[in-house]
Amino acid sequence: MPDAQPLLKISAIGKQFPGVRALHNVDLTLNQGEVLSLVGENGAGKSTMMKILAGVHTPDEGTIELDGRAVQIGSVREAQKHGIALIHQELNLSDNLDIASNIFLGNEPHKYGVLDRKRIYEESAGYLKRVGLDFPTDTLVADLTIGHQQLVEISKALSVDARIIIMDEPTSSLSKKESGNLFEVIRDLKSQGIAIIYISHRLGEVMDLSDRVAVLRDGENAGELVGDEITHDAMVKLMVGRDVSQFYNRTATPPGEVVLELDRLRTPVHPTVEISFNVCSGEIVGIAGLVGAGRTELLQSIFGVTPAVGGTMKLEGKVLNPRTSLDAIDSGVVLAPEDRKRHGLVLEMSVRENISLARLRQDQKVGMIDFRGEAELAEETIVKMNVKTPHAEQITQYLSGGNQQKVVLGKWLAMNPRLLLLDEPTRGIDIGSKQEIYRLMEDLAASGVAVLFVSSEMEEVLGMADRALVMHEGAITGELPRDQLSEEAIMQLATGKKAAA
Amino acid sequence: MNKNTLGILGLFILIFGITWASNENFANGYNMTNLVKWSSLYAIMGIGVAFVIITGGIDLSIGSVIGLVAALMALAIKQGWNPTLTVFLLLGLSLVIGLIHGLLITKVKLQPFVVTLCGLLFYRGISRWLTDNQTMQYPNTEGLDSFFSGKVGLFGQFSLPSPLFFLIVIAVLAAFFLNRTIWGRYLLALGNNEDGARYSGIQTDRLKITAYVICSFLAGVSGLLFAYELDSVQPAQTGEFYELYAIAAAVLGGCSLRGGQGAIFGVIIAAAVIRLLRNSINLVGISTHLEFAIIGLVILGGVTADELIKRIVAKRRTAQVNAAKS
Known part of the structure; x- marks a missing residue:
């Protein structure tokens, strides 16, 4: 009225x-x-x-x-x-x-x-x-x-x-x-x-x-x-x-070999809850759940920034027990974090410096920066990721959210990861960049990378995940294959109802 | 050279010119040699603390470490220790001091201010206790004397003092480390955003510890240089407040206490400005009682100007970015 x-x-x-x-x-x-x-x-x-x-x-x-x-x-x-x-x-x-x-x-x-x-x-x-x-x-x-x-x-x-x-x-x-x-x-x-x-x-x-x-x-x-x-x-x-x-026109391809294998993993925030699941090569797996369900913490434990307190992880059959993010990166695990500005980028630094930040170690010559290689890497990445920036020396703070996220992803793709972890990959990003990021996830999966993403956006999980894991209070309450994905089903599990067997 | 360093260089030239014009004694060889010598000493401390400030930390213990090293050197010689060996032991001691600071800050997660404030008190107290708070003369130790406080005569009364050579070596190494090596880049990254650096696989704790080790080590080097320069050590006073000069030089030279910023050359010029000011105040005929007030004002003015310029640059950048968008 x-x-x-x-x-x-x-x-x-x-x-x-x-x-x-x-x-x-x-x-x-x-x-x-x-x-x-x-x-x-x-x-x-x-x-x-x-x-x-x-x-x-x-x-x-x-x-x-x-x-x-x-x-x-x-x-x-x-x-x-x-x-x-x-x-x-x-x-x-x-x-x-x-x-x-x-x-x-x-x-x-x-x-x-x-x-x-x-x-x-x-x-x-x-x-x-x-x-x-x-x-x-x-x-x-x-x-x-x-x-x-x-x-x-x-x-x-x-x-x-x-x-x-x-x-x-x-x-x-x-x-x-x-x-x-x-x-x-x-x-x-x-x-x-x-x-x-x-x-x-x-x-x-x-x-x-x-x-x-x-x-x-x-x-x-x-x-x-x-x-x-x-x-x-x-x-x-x-x-x-x-x-x-x-x-979202994700067409799932049959998954390949198991890349990540979690066996009764326990994270520091929910030390009594055990988490087990696999992610395969070529697969895009989504993790849904309420804010505070422990999804971010799970990714952070896989990435080693807050090391797990129990259980085991394997990456392509080899034990993965990262105590720092460096351990994870060296094994081929990378994370595009939820809080891009705090964890993903060094905002005051240039696009070039952000893109090369993880790769520097690998390209060093007795500790010295390979400046030419760095500049080339930056230029290549800007083109490949379609980062809209006037030049590689632009301070990342002045880029839009979408372009910042592309810089973060560019930094990690330079490391040729085996497992890509994404935490709220499109938060604060315009529709155009969003679609580009989805295409990128698909391309990576198609090239054999295992992709595991956390999202609070229902449409994103429904649209992108080949399979969704739903978390509630630190535990995985259910797993939904693509043909059973629905908002209703996810919300049921996210608020603590066990999956109907 | 960045804008900040250019600005501070301009300030140096300005003060230099004014003093030169108002007192003919300023430019004589003896005074110039002194100016170079003391500027070098300040700059070495300043470079050390710059590394710590770049990480977003602070080191208040520099003056006390200087005092401790100077006192222990005098004490050891008096006890008949081998002077050269003692020098190495004392440099080792300053490394250990830095390591302890770094470990307390990164592993125990204490605040840098608190850790190094306690250091300031502790090392000073230990120096006074070990020496019974007695002023000690430096006996003539062949070789070390000319190494730490020698001069290379150039022309007239002007000569190049030892500390200048130390500074050159240290500055070149420091600038190389900061600008050319991956660790320098990591240091800047972690100073800007520690979490971001950590999430990129940088071992932030190790780097921070390294910064404190560098700082204390350079304080140790300064301690030896000061002691030989002064030829005596007063355990209660030698090096007192020097950390403040060092921090002032680093800040005026372009380091932000928020971390992530720093230029070695800027710190050197800033150290020279501070030293020059003390000299000028004397020579221009301003009451020496105003010395601290003037130095304080100049530093405040310098960092204010820097901040305002940065704000204008940021605004212009934002406007450019937005203009490019629409």
């Missing part, structure tokens, strides 16, 4: 970051008491859009109107004043404080600087009631589960009289039950007239929850769906801009 005047109207918003056009000419409207879902692939601009609304970023162009009046949202505080609250994917609570202190953090009622503790605890209790969280207000946040912590975040939003609550991937680390709980709260808030902007990769949830869905693609509006139009296929089609079958 759209009002004559929307609560929030965003027009022609644009935002540039170094090397990236994050948003271009984006429009969005939001009505009172409405759940608007914002969907799009990684890097489509959803998070940037929300950070603009929450005052974290300021837009380069465009206008934001609240109740028909143009407003500037220059800071988080101003956003709060306008009644906009953002609940981040990673919660922003202080573990060492109790629930009430967290709810009023930064907004403490006080008299001449002295905290009004009575009000803090009394009012908090009221907010907890509204979100259905039945805990004493002096419980330490550290003692709550993530699902409950999220409700504290929502209480915090209520405490500043938020009229618009933005939730960024709220269920990415919640169990099925916790998610269900959250949906109840969302419906409840809606009936209280609060508008919700819901961001998620889980299209199933989006379908259940949304009054309206806005789709972003490469920083632009890709379309909008209302009511019955909201179907899985319709959303995916808008997200990737063409039929899915054209975007």
Whole structure:
């Protein structure tokens, strides 16, 4: 039931970051008491859009109107004043404080600087009631589960009289039950007239929850769906801009010899859980699961940066027991990490220096850098990977996410790996580069490399994996061959249901 | 030569010119020899700490290591030890000191500031205790004297002091290591992004330890040079605060305390600037009480200018990249 005047109207918003056009000419409207879902692939601009609304970023162009009046949202505080609250994917609570202190953090009622503790605890209790969280207000946040912590975040939003609550991937680390709980709260808030902007990769949830869905693609509006139009296929089609079958056209070839063999491997984060599986030459295997399921940690143990604490690994029949990443690299195992900027690249260094970083050792002449060889390697890699950079001396910081990822992959391909590990390979990457990275994964597999990737993006797992392993709380809860892959099946396993035998 | 080094070179020439113009005694051979000598000594310390700063760390113990080495040298000679052998033992000791710092920082994961602050206190205390806090003269040790504090006369009163030759050898090796070897590249990479370097198969702990070993070793070398230069050692004072001059030279010379940046030549010129300032303040007739204040201001001005220039460059780069996109 759209009002004559929307609560929030965003027009022609644009935002540039170094090397990236994050948003271009984006429009969005939001009505009172409405759940608007914002969907799009990684890097489509959803998070940037929300950070603009929450005052974290300021837009380069465009206008934001609240109740028909143009407003500037220059800071988080101003956003709060306008009644906009953002609940981040990673919660922003202080573990060492109790629930009430967290709810009023930064907004403490006080008299001449002295905290009004009575009000803090009394009012908090009221907010907890509204979100259905039945805990004493002096419980330490550290003692709550993530699902409950999220409700504290929502209480915090209520405490500043938020009229618009933005939730960024709220269920990415919640169990099925916790998610269900959250949906109840969302419906409840809606009936209280609060508008919700819901961001998620889980299209199933989006379908259940949304009054309206806005789709972003490469920083632009890709379309909008209302009511019955909201179907899985319709959303995916808008997200990737063409039929899915054209975007992901993985045709699996029969796998070759076993390359990686894990036998009861135990990682330091889940030391009691044993993991066993194989990856074969020419195979692309996906690992799905919730955030925090231990997928990244598994890859890091295979790569040796956080060595395994038990079990055995074999690479092409030979024992692989990496204690450092150097051990793994020497054996032919490489990892394109999830956090590209922190782990994948040395951002302040040039494209050339990043590409050669792993290979230098191999090409050295008694410790000296082979500068000519290095320059040639850089040029070759730039061409081969189609890295869009003005020259090899460009500082990698100034490249777009997609090109940065190509540099990371180029660095590893120079090592001729046997096993390529990819952690969220297309996070924050535009559609064009994304497709190139998928082609590259396929080419590598075709040349006999074993590819193992972790992804939180359902479409990516469905589209690229010959086989998917699903993890939950550190364990592999099931394995799905390509013909049994579905969002439903993956979510079942990801939230802890064992595979039906 | 990068922009920073050019800037600091310009600063050097400016101060040099002003001082020359305002006091005729400045350019005489004796003063110049002294200037070269002390600049070289500062530069050697500065190069050492530059390696540590490039890793994103810090070494506050340099002055105390200098004091310790100088004190032990005097003590050993007094006890009748073979001077040449003692020199090697003391250089070995400084390597071990660096190794211990490196191990504590990488394996025990203590903060560099804390480890080397404790070092600063510990080595100073040990020096004073071993020598009973007595000032000791350096007896004449044939050969070593001219090796560490000799001069090669050039013309008039101007001569090339020993520390300059040490500096040349050290600087060439250091620059080669940093710019031409894979380890130098690794050091810069790890200083910029330690995790990123580690994920690329670089053994970051070993490299960091190496940086602390280099730093302490050069402090040890400086200790011997200073001791022979001063011809005596005061256990409570020799080398005191020198770590601050070394760090100042490294920072003014283009090393960022955030790590990942450094140019050996810049550090040498910066060391010369600091030394030159002390000399100029005397000769130009400014109250020597203002010495520290002026040095502090110049360093602050230098790094501020550097930071502002960097920001402008970054902005221009971003604009270029975005322009190329659309």
